[in-house]
Structures are given as C-alpha cells and as structure tokens.
Amino acid sequence: MKKVIIITNPTAGHHSRSRISRFVRHLEQAGPRATIARTQYPGHATILARDAAASGLYSHIIAAGGDGTIAEVAAGMIGTSAILGILPLGSANVLAHELKIPFNEIRNAALIQAGHFTTIWPGYLHTKAGRQLFVQMASIGFDAHIVHGTSTRLKAWVGRAAYAVSTLSSLFRFELTEFTVLIDDIPHRATTVIVSKGSLYAGKYELTHHSAHGDRNFSVILFETSGKLALVRTILSLFLGRIGQQKGTRTLTASTVRIPSPAAIPIQSDGDRKGFSPVHLDISASPLHVATGPTPPPAG
Incomplete structure (x- = not known):
C-alpha cells in the first residue's frame, strides 16, 4: 500500500478531530x-482529490465527512486507479450505511x-451551473x-433532526x-422526483429494494401526488419503509433523466443544494472504486 491522504471537511455535521486522530493512529x-x-471552501475537496490522484503517491484518498464531502472527493478522483476511502462524519452518512462501511475508526482503518x-x-447532474x-x-x-431550507448551523448542531424541522416548514x-x-x-408527470443510485434514504430508511x-x-421514484x-x-410511508406500497408513487429504472422545466424547481444531490431546473442526469462514463469489505454488500 502506498501513502493515504485524508480530505476532511471541518464544517461537516459531526466533524471530530479526535475521531480522525484515532483513525490515523490505527491506520x-x-x-x-x-x-x-x-x-477551505465548497469544491475544494474536488481540487485536493484531483491533485492527490494525479500525483500517483496515494493508493487511497479518504473522505472524512458527510455525503456532500464524499461526492466532492469522488469528483476529483473518478476514473483513476485510486481507491476512495470513507470515514463517516456527516449528519446522514447514507453511502456509508449503503456500502456497510464501519463507523468505528479501528475497524474502518483495518x-x-x-x-x-x-x-x-x-x-452526474447537468444544470446551468x-x-x-x-x-x-x-x-x-x-x-x-x-x-434548500435546512440551516447548515442547525444541521451541525442537531444532525438529521434539522431535516425534520425543514420538512414541517x-x-x-x-x-x-x-x-x-x-x-x-x-x-x-410528477411533482417530485428522486433519482437514486442506492436503496437507502436519509440514513437507514429503505427507498427501493435494490x-x-x-x-x-438509476432507480427513479416518481411522486405523482x-x-x-x-x-x-x-413522506410518512417513506420513513415507515412502505414507499413501494404507497399510492401515487412509481419506481422506474433509467440511464437518463431530464426535467426541461424552466420553472425554477429546486434540486439537491447528496444532501447539498444544487440550484434549480432545468436539469439533466446521466451515469458517469467512468467507475469509482470504494474501499469496502472483501465482498460487495448485498443489493437492497
């Protein structure tokens, strides 16, 4: 194994220098x-990961943060031979739950x-930005x-509960x-669309069976309500694990999704604001290698 670099977001919901230090010590x-x-600023993780991957010095580029930080790091290294490591420090950590990545620093280092x-x-999201x-x-x-309406300060303070407050609002x-x-x-036709690579939502809630x-x-969930x-x-059916049985929703499989509406419909990905419609979504032409256990996690 070559050297590893850990890219950390100090503003992540549960950022912890002590956890990072323990992780480094065991690693x-x-x-x-x-x-x-x-x-130091939005998008900086992508630049750091791109430079690290281009240097050829690191076998692993580790994102220490939440799903947004992971996405930024992944954007800088996708298509390279470097392996993405994940130390979950965010509010929801959906990808870590999805891929069965340990939250314990010792097991994660192992x-x-x-x-x-x-x-x-x-x-990929394609927008005006x-x-x-x-x-x-x-x-x-x-x-x-x-x-879009969730306060970053409140999210850092109370974690996923901040989304509940924003939902009511x-x-x-x-x-x-x-x-x-x-x-x-x-x-x-729909009033809300979720385009998902994984089967989970907001942490451990099941969005799809696969x-x-x-x-x-993608798995594409259409809300027709x-x-x-x-x-x-x-919404209640989603958190009760019954979204697939809920009238007014449909789940489809697709490789491209386009919403041409110029009506400024809000967009998010991996828990971060991403502007407004129109938007086009498609699959990356290059894969991403993610450090997991010796066998892939079971689907769904």
Missing part, C-alpha cells in the same frame, strides 16, 4: 503514512489496510426544497408544481 500502525488535508474495494457507477457528480442520490421538487411554504420528466426520453450502485442505471395531505402520507 499508521500498519505502515502507510497518512496526510491530512482540510477543505478495512482500508486490507485493500478491498467495490466498483460503483455514480451519476455545469456538471456535478453525485454518489448516492439527487432529487427535484419537494425533497430538494427541504434541503416546507409543507407550509412549498407549492407543489406538476412538471414533465423525461425518463430515457419517455415523458411522465441498490443500483453496481449498475449503469398533488395535494399536501397526500404528500404527508407519502
């Missing part, structure tokens, strides 16, 4: 030297040392409005708008 007991690089990895196929990679999921509509403030969704160029991380496609009461029932 270096097996030999590999670890360099720590701290992000996983990195073993050198095993799983190959996944992330997605440009192309942005996401590793777990993106959404357009009510779900994204919740993310969004139920009163957000106006549901029906729009056209082109799924593999076939038109559908993870598409190893596939070159138009009233606030129906929307509340749909």
Whole structure:
C-alpha cells in the first residue's frame, strides 16, 4: 500500500478531530503514512482529490465527512486507479450505511489496510451551473426544497433532526408544481422526483429494494401526488419503509433523466443544494472504486 491522504471537511455535521486522530493512529500502525488535508471552501475537496490522484503517491484518498464531502472527493478522483476511502462524519452518512462501511475508526482503518474495494457507477447532474457528480442520490421538487431550507448551523448542531424541522416548514411554504420528466426520453408527470443510485434514504430508511450502485442505471421514484395531505402520507410511508406500497408513487429504472422545466424547481444531490431546473442526469462514463469489505454488500 502506498501513502493515504485524508480530505476532511471541518464544517461537516459531526466533524471530530479526535475521531480522525484515532483513525490515523490505527491506520499508521500498519505502515502507510497518512496526510491530512482540510477543505477551505465548497469544491475544494474536488481540487485536493484531483491533485492527490494525479500525483500517483496515494493508493487511497479518504473522505472524512458527510455525503456532500464524499461526492466532492469522488469528483476529483473518478476514473483513476485510486481507491476512495470513507470515514463517516456527516449528519446522514447514507453511502456509508449503503456500502456497510464501519463507523468505528479501528475497524474502518483495518478495512482500508486490507485493500478491498467495490466498483460503483455514480451519476452526474447537468444544470446551468455545469456538471456535478453525485454518489448516492439527487432529487427535484419537494425533497430538494427541504434541503434548500435546512440551516447548515442547525444541521451541525442537531444532525438529521434539522431535516425534520425543514420538512414541517416546507409543507407550509412549498407549492407543489406538476412538471414533465423525461425518463430515457419517455415523458411522465410528477411533482417530485428522486433519482437514486442506492436503496437507502436519509440514513437507514429503505427507498427501493435494490441498490443500483453496481449498475449503469438509476432507480427513479416518481411522486405523482398533488395535494399536501397526500404528500404527508407519502413522506410518512417513506420513513415507515412502505414507499413501494404507497399510492401515487412509481419506481422506474433509467440511464437518463431530464426535467426541461424552466420553472425554477429546486434540486439537491447528496444532501447539498444544487440550484434549480432545468436539469439533466446521466451515469458517469467512468467507475469509482470504494474501499469496502472483501465482498460487495448485498443489493437492497
């Protein structure tokens, strides 16, 4: 194993210098030297990861933070031979739950040392702001409005509970708008769309029965509900693990999703705000290698 670099986001919801220090200590007991690089602004993790991958000095580039930090690090190293390591320090840590990555620093360090990895196929968002990679999921509509309205300070303080506060606020403030969704160029109508690579949502809640991380496609969940009461029932069904049984939702498989609407519908990916529609989503042409256990995690 070559050296490893740990890219950490000091503003992540549960950033912890002590956890990072323990992780480094156990990692270096097996030999590999670890360099720590701290992000200073949005997008900095991508630059740090790109430079680290280009140097050829590191076998692993480790993202220490939440899903947003992981996506930024992945964007800088995708398509290279470097392996993405994950030390979960965020509020939801959905990808870590999805890929069964240990939260314990000692077991996580042992996983990195073993050198095993799983190959996944992330997605890209294409908006007016440009192309942005996401590793777990993106959404357009009510779900994204919740993310747009979530206070970063409150999220750092109370973690996932901040999303509950924003959900209640969004139920009163957000106006549901029906729009056209082109799924593999076939038109559908919806008020919210979740485009997911994984099977989980907001941590450990089941969104679909199948993870598409190893596939070159998405799971696309269409919310066709138009009233606030129906929307509340749909949200509750999601957190009760019954979204697949809920009337007014459909799950499809696709390799491209396009929402041409110019109506400024909010977008989020991996828990971060990503502007407004129109938007086009597709699968990365290059895979990403992620440090996991010796065998891939079971789908769903």
